[in-house]
Amino acid sequence: MDAKPIYSSEKIVLNQHQYNKEQRFLLFKRILSNRLMMFGSIILILLTMVAFLAPIIATQDPLAINATARLQAPSSEHYFGTDNLGRDLFSRVIYGTQASMVVGISVALISGFFGMVIGLYSAYNRYLDHMLMRICDGLMAFPAILLAIAIMAALGPKTVNVIAALSFVMIPTVARVIRSAALVVKEQTYIEALKSQGASGIRIIWVHIAPNTISQLIIQLTYVFAISIIIEASLSFLGVGIPAPDPSWGNIIYEGKAVIYNAWWMTVFPGMFIILAVLALNLFGDGLRDLLDPHSKK
């Protein structure tokens, strides 16, 4: 028998390494075992790929009008049929995916950034808190779509404006979530300990409070992503979103509305994509919350 001591420090370090590996494996297993989250993630990945590869996947130019092939039913040539101007619906929906994803991601990033700044500062400073939170209350009093429509009416229909309007509408929600998360972190002893070590306020906010609110931010942003896809579709449907002739799921449905009894495909296909995207995002967000929030662990 080998008479080596079992608890040599080398061995312990090895075990530590093993332990870390096991932990990572367990986390991976937990993700895999969450079927709904896996389903959501796969759809999200597919949609993102579709958005990136739109020029390759699309069979035809989404803007090419063909007067002889108007309102054709789905066929092997036009997978989703054609619209009232004879444009290939499949290509239009694919490019619409690109538009929706771009809007969704941009809004999530922009509102995430500003929401974080506002939330953190209002959690840290009482006077700023009063001011910023009353403004947020005021903005949240308006229904999100109504506020977005008002902003779009002022700015004019343009993709950039859609992103700006939606970000503006979403900032208060994100700021509130970050603020409440930061308020909890702020009361932790380690923040007082940091003060006692001479750390400045700015350092405490950005280096120590912010990373502790990231998990809540990410979860919130998946919902912001989903909601902004819906609102973008609604705006486009109402004609104040992404301007025609550029395709978006919303404005395709809007154009299909007039011919809904003759050409069901014009509303059903983009509608399906909207449902799929929002469902996937919500499933993904729920799964993420279960993973990141220790209180909801089963």
Added chain:
Amino acid sequence: MEPLLKLNQLKTIFSTEKGMVTAVDDVSFEVYAGEMVGLVGESGCGKSVTSESILQLLNEKTTNYEGEILYKGMNLLSLSEEQMREIRGNEISMIFQDPMSSLNPVYTIGNQIAEAIMIHQKVGKKEANLRAIEMLRLTGIPSPEKRVHEYPHELSGGMRQRVMIALALSCKPQLLIADEPTTALDVTIQSQILELIQELREELDMGVILITHDLGVVAEVCTRVIVMYLGQIIEEADVKTLFKSPLHPYTKGLLKSIPHLDGDRTQKLNVIKGVVPSLQDVPSGCRFAPRCDFATEQCRENPPELLELVNGQKVRCWNYEHILREAKDHAVTTSENK
């Protein structure tokens, strides 16, 4: 010798919704370099507020300070926030009660110690990391060069408290305030941590203020003891004097309420009757009078001053002479009986 820290009639006043509350009232004491001073008292007697006042960690909008906090002859209360930040961690450092929540969970312990070093000293990341390892070694953490890469949740409570100590001492402060550093730890770890603080005090020649409600701990490690009650100092003496001949009835009560290993188990433990009154309705006379066995008319009407005796012991009591005499009589009668 000039004291390292000298509190001069410090008052800490909170403005609350119910009005002004004086949490620390006329507290004066000195701490010399290389000395460990115990600050004891029940919960809510102002021990922690006193220590947080020294570093001005309390909410600046609702807190008012009066008096002087002289650190090496410089009044900390007159410093700007910027200058105060230079003092915190660098000159005066603090260890907190709960090691479980005193470290940021998202950074490795090495990062946190290195950060504290880099706040005060112009050193690079590499140098700071090496110093962090050095500090961890100093506090007796085994294989520190591996431990620096661990997160707080990977360490036990005792280890985390060692990390906290390493963090507090990383800039070699002159004064360490240890706010109940061992309360959250079990007894064996407790004595290790106290020993560690004791060793480091000697090695670095720091002054230490040890805040605790455990008189056993005080007897073991402190040279001088300050007893607080309801925001005031009621007795101050060197350790031997305090444990041998306490003068204030409250100190006597505290000492009597310690269970003894060889004591009579059938007898109930001594308790000080009543509870600490709220700071909102402080008794008009002696603050301890409502709970005191010796209280007289004078006690209930006039607040006593903190008197200094010939042997350096200080006491805030009208009747300490009477109590002293009684104790002596008691000692005489018991020796006669033997």
